[in-house]
Amino acid sequence: MTNTATEIQRQTSSNISxxxxxxxxxxxxxxxxxxxxxxxxxYFSKISGVLTLDESxxxxxxxxxxxxxxxxxxxxxxxxxxxxxxxxxxVEKFPTLYFKxxxxxxxxDGESSVEGDLTIRGVTRxxxxxxxxxxxxxxxxxxxxxxxxxxxxKINRKDFGLTWNAALETGGILVGDDVTITLEAxxxxx
Numbered sequence: 001m002t003n004t005a006t007e008i009q010r011q012t013s014s015n016i017s018x019x020x021x022x023x024x025x026x027x028x029x030x031x032x033x034x035x036x037x038x039x040x041x042x043y044f045s046k047i048s049g050v051l052t053l054d055e056s057x058x059x060x061x062x063x064x065x066x067x068x069x070x071x072x073x074x075x076x077x078x079x080x081x082x083x084x085x086x087x088x089x090x091v092e093k094f095p096t097l098y099f100k101x102x103x104x105x106x107x108x109d110g111e112s113s114v115e116g117d118l119t120i121r122g123v124t125r126x127x128x129x130x131x132x133x134x135x136x137x138x139x140x141x142x143x144x145x146x147x148x149x150x151x152x153x154k155i156n157r158k159d160f161g162l163t164w165n166a167a168l169e170t171g172g173i174l175v176g177d178d179v180t181i182t183l184e185a186x187x188x189x190x
Contacts (some may be wrong), residue, residue: 015056019147019187021049021065026185028067032157033176042074042083044097051187053134053147058112059104065185067097087164094121102126114151120160129153129183137189145189152182 028047034040049065069089074080084091101116111132118127133149140146157163157179165175 015054016060017053017055018190019051019053020190021047021051022146022186022188023047025148027183028065029182029184030179031182032179036176040074040079042072042080044068044071045073046071047185049099049185051134051147058134059106061101061104063099063101063114063116065099069095069097088121088162090121099127118155118160121162123160125155125159127153127155129181134187146186147189148184148186150182150184152180154178154180 023046026047027043029041029043031039031041044067046068047065049063052062054060070084070091072080072083072089074083083089086093089097096119098119099116101114103115105113105115107113107130111130114129114131116127116129117124129151130153131149131151134147135149137145137147156177157175158177
């Protein structure tokens with residue numbers, strides 16, 4: 001390898017860094033229509049993942065995240081138990097929701113579109129998240145360097161095998177098909 005090629009490789013590798021999700025400062029939320037009249041929100045409390053950040057070209061970055069399906073919280077224990085059952089997430093058979101990016105497009109200053117494969121209940125489908133960030137790196141009081149992102153996407157739950165529903169007496173259905181996913185994620189440099 002020539003000196004120039006070695007120098008280019010050194011510069012390129014120095015611009016790539018690894019960041020781990022800080023689960024205490026990250027939330028994966030969702031909302032879905034209930035009885036066709038109001039949104040019900042919930043979140044998953046156990047999330048982990050890694051951001052491989054190419055600071056010289058964000059389009060070359062990658063992200064992977066895992067969520068423990070049984071960590072679902074909707075502020076109603078009976079509903080959470082139903083969501084964990086075979087009617088919905090079937091957590092005994094499919095304990096993890098998983099996302100792996102396949103491409104990143106820069107939309108504007110601080111905005112990007114992240115495409116990737118989302119796996120829910122053993123079904124993998126392509127999904128596109130609209131992302132703000134990452135924020136500029138910031139040092140916390142303990143000497144760690146952090147960045148954050150905000151991301152959102154809309155999916156149809158039936159595409160992932162989440163088909164359970166109930167008809168309403170007055171017409172319509174109990175659970176809407178469209179689900180909005182929102183992520184607020186903070187990462188710590190490894």
